[in-house]
Amino acid sequence: MVVEKKYEPIDFVLFGTLGDLARRKLLPSLYQLDKANLLHAGTTITGVARQTLSNTKFVKTVRENIVKFLGEEICEDTWKRFAKRLDFAMINMVNHEDYKKLCEHVDSQRLMVCYFATPPSLFGDICKGMDAAGIIDETVRVVLEKPIGHDFKSSEVINDQVAEFFKERQIYRIDHYLGKETVLNLIALRFANSIFATNWDHNCIDHVQISVSESVGIEGRWGYFDSAGQMRDMVQNHLLQILSLIAMEPPTTLDADSIRDEKLKVLKALRTIDASNVAQKTVRGQYGLGFVAGKEVPGYLEEPDAIETSKTETFVAIKAEIDNWRWSGVPFYLRTGKRLPAKVSEIVIYFKRQPHNLFSDSFASLPANKLVIRLQPEEGVEVTVMNKVPGLTSSGSMDLQKSKLDLSFSEEFGDRRIADAYEKLLLEVMIGNQALFVRRDEVEQAWKWVDSIMTAWNKTNEPPEPYQAGTWGPVSSIALLAREERNWYESKIKRKK
Ligand SMILES: NC(=O)C1=CN([C@@H]2O[C@H](COP(=O)(O)OP(=O)(O)OC[C@H]3O[C@@H](n4cnc5c(N)ncnc54)[C@H](OP(=O)(O)O)[C@@H]3O)[C@@H](O)[C@H]2O)C=CC1
Numbered sequence: 001m002v003v004e005k006k007y008e009p010i011d012f013v014l015f016g017t018l019g020d021l022a023r024r025k026l027l028p029s030l031y032q033l034d035k036a037n038l039l040h041a042g043t044t045i046t047g048v049a050r051q052t053l054s055n056t057k058f059v060k061t062v063r064e065n066i067v068k069f070l071g072e073e074i075c076e077d078t079w080k081r082f083a084k085r086l087d088f089a090m091i092n093m094v095n096h097e098d099y100k101k102l103c104e105h106v107d108s109q110r111l112m113v114c115y116f117a118t119p120p121s122l123f124g125d126i127c128k129g130m131d132a133a134g135i136i137d138e139t140v141r142v143v144l145e146k147p148i149g150h151d152f153k154s155s156e157v158i159n160d161q162v163a164e165f166f167k168e169r170q171i172y173r174i175d176h177y178l179g180k181e182t183v184l185n186l187i188a189l190r191f192a193n194s195i196f197a198t199n200w201d202h203n204c205i206d207h208v209q210i211s212v213s214e215s216v217g218i219e220g221r222w223g224y225f226d227s228a229g230q231m232r233d234m235v236q237n238h239l240l241q242i243l244s245l246i247a248m249e250p251p252t253t254l255d256a257d258s259i260r261d262e263k264l265k266v267l268k269a270l271r272t273i274d275a276s277n278v279a280q281k282t283v284r285g286q287y288g289l290g291f292v293a294g295k296e297v298p299g300y301l302e303e304p305d306a307i308e309t310s311k312t313e314t315f316v317a318i319k320a321e322i323d324n325w326r327w328s329g330v331p332f333y334l335r336t337g338k339r340l341p342a343k344v345s346e347i348v349i350y351f352k353r354q355p356h357n358l359f360s361d362s363f364a365s366l367p368a369n370k371l372v373i374r375l376q377p378e379e380g381v382e383v384t385v386m387n388k389v390p391g392l393t394s395s396g397s398m399d400l401q402k403s404k405l406d407l408s409f410s411e412e413f414g415d416r417r418i419a420d421a422y423e424k425l426l427l428e429v430m431i432g433n434q435a436l437f438v439r440r441d442e443v444e445q446a447w448k449w450v451d452s453i454m455t456a457w458n459k460t461n462e463p464p465e466p467y468q469a470g471t472w473g474p475v476s477s478i479a480l481l482a483r484e485e486r487n488w489y490e491s492k493i494k495r496k497k
Pocket residue numbers: 015016017018019020021022048049050051091092093094116117118119120122145146147
């Protein structure tokens with residue numbers, strides 16, 4: 001396959017190359033891009049870390065991690081090509097003098113992409129160090145990992161530190177959910193299908209549920225997770241991005257700012273949750289000892305390195321409301337948690353019931369139509385509809401049955417491999433398309449909404465409600481919907497890790 005012209009040779013610099021994210025996701029994704037012939041022959045990859053490591057040892061470590069995290073046999077032809085691109089630079093990122101070493105690895109004539117896979121507290125130092133080394137110019141692109149900061153104020157500080165050296169058009173704030181095929185499909189589903197486009201508002205939709213559940217715990221990331229919690233780790237970014245894509249007005253085009261302008265309007269229209277209503281609109285929980293997939297797992301406070309008095313939430317449920325014309329009176333229920341029974345991300349759009357039931361003989365109350373968008377696993381889209389059961393009846397009445405129109409990605413698209421979100425996003429950075437990256441004002445607006453909830457939680461000083469690992473969270477999260485005569489959608493997928 002010939003590499004398209006738009007892929008130019010790039011000097012890719014990966015800060016934090018020995019960290020969890022780089023080992024698990026970024027390096028394997030770069031390898032996959034190479035395998036798919038999507039990296040230019042001249043592209044180089046320089047890993048930056050503070051440990052002393054020879055180039056040979058670095059290359060060996062990268063190979064081991066690719067094998068481990070891709071879980072498939074390595075393609076030796078690709079590996080030969082990929083290994084030649086790899087280089088290692090030992091830099092203590094807080095020592096700005098150290099960055100001069102980078103000059104040996106990058107060429108000022110070429111496009112440079114720098115990925116900051118480090119704690120955000122280092123972003124300012126990295127920018128200063130790059131500046132001290134004289135390697136910043138208008139063409140450099142930087143990729144920032146989430147969460148940016150731990151609240152609005154700290155995110156402002158970090159964004160300012162980066163903005164001192166880079167213009168907004170050079171900054172790519174990653175939210176890897178925006179690279180997932182099924183999340184991208186939301187745009188296609190909404191705007192390429194008139195049956196949804198014309199029914200997408202308070203006239204037709206009763207409520208929306210967005211659930212992102214994980215069966216894993218905190219996977220040895222206590223230090224990071226305990227200072228973040230599920231609200232900062234998942235809601236501030238992934239869930240609010242999904243909500244914005246579902247709720248936004250049609251953008252005028254698919255260009256970056258048209259989409260981001262519309263998402264921002266949704267975030268601005270989110271009704272504030274504060275001390276006056278936090279108890280009615282939110283639930284937070286923390287998992288205790290329990291069983292996931294038949295295996296006993298420790299509670300959050302028994303995880304390695306845990307501080308026994310931690311009040312950090314591992315589960316959040318929220319009734320969010322959007323105060324605009326389209327969504328007036330339509331609640332968006334959000335739910336996410338660790339150590340739930342299965343890893344499932346789903347969006348369920350509940351349409352309004354029929355105003356009058358013609359079929360009361362067979363169905364006392366006609367169920368509402370639902371559109372289920374399965375983000376992962378078993379990616380697909382499903383619509384529940386009512387059908388007549390074929391056959392003759394002496395009474396002349398009609399028997400109805402609930403049926404599904406089910407589009408499963410694996411059935412529809414066969415063996416076509418679904419690329420990892422990071423592959424898609426890395427490619428977009430290299431191409432220079434910011435549409436799938438989060439603009440500064442979006443990040444800040446999301447923080448403002450989240451901050452208000454967290455401030456209200458902190459005021460009460462109450463601990464999160466306990467839930468047993470392997471269950472769907474605290475009982476109050478069921479009550480959040482039950483008191484409005486609604487239920488959480490029960491996922492029908494096979495339960496996987
Ligand atoms: N891991 C994940 O799944 C996800 C992570 N993220 C975000 O990605 C970023 C990285 O996360 P993650 O990989 O988990 O974090 P890690 O702590 O595993 O990795 C960070 C890396 O930065 C290095 N580092 C820290 N300080 C310095 C320094 N002064 N000089 C040189 N190197 C330094 C660390 O080196 P050393 O090993 O020597 O300490 C480490 O290799 C974070 O912002 C996180 O929030 C976002 C989504 C998912």
